[in-house]
Amino acid sequence: MFNDELKSNQLLIDYEKFETVLDKKIIIKHWREIELPYEKAKLLSPIEVNAFLEKGKNQIFVNGNVEVMLQIHCSRCLKPIEYWIDETFSSVYMDKRYEKFLSKSEQLKSLDNIIYYDGITIDLTNRVIETIISSVPIIPLCKEDCKGLCPICGADLNENPDHNCENEEIDPRFSELKKLLEQGNF
Structure with missing residues (x-):
């Protein structure tokens, strides 16, 4: 799997550590590169994550924003280019213990945006990685008219x-x- 080595304890949120709402700013400085489908992109800045978590009944709603500068390569001339990412993400985390109470159709519907967690720790790592990867263009160009x-x-x-x-x-x-x-x- 892509980027399995990317971990940060800062992206682990303890469910018990907040009452109903948590607004958290996270700076990740130790990640050096991220694997994209077509190349490894170098991180030129720390990753800044702003996450807003809100507890609901048996679930936690997460809205966040990821900012980072990447170095990727132009798909036409292969020159390195800097690409700024400033993108939002949202997801719903549900305690894994409640998954068994959902019907099969509800489980299939929930595949869209529900992530099951162990009931103790919410890991935002994959949301941050997905946000970065999905924000990079499939065909990056140094300029629109690159020859x-x-x-x-x-x-x-x-x-x-x-x-x-x-x-x-x-x-x-x-x-x-x-x-x-x-x-x-x-």
Whole structure:
């Protein structure tokens, strides 16, 4: 699984330590990188988490915000870029002991946003990681009009927009087609 090594005791909230509402600011300084689906992103700043927890009947409602600066790479030219994340999350935590009282259909409905906890400790780690990962674009770009790399030689087309790489080598399977094209018989 992604990011199993990322842990922080600051993200563990003891259910018994607050009466009805807890507003907590958490700064995580020791995480160095986070694994995204396509690369490992370097954390350029501490992760700031603002969490608001409210106890309900047999459940805890959590709303929070995550802020962090990441270093990721442009998907076209591969240059490192800084990407700021400022994103919210929300979830409902329910004591695992109450799960058995839900019907099968209620359990399926609850898969959306209910997380079961052990009745003692609420772990916000996965919510923070999910928030960061889901906030990063699937195709990050250094700029909207990034030209990327030359597919033949790998030159950065942003730095040399007039670059023209002629490649005389042709896949032997297409040599007959090239002859037809050159003869004008297409």
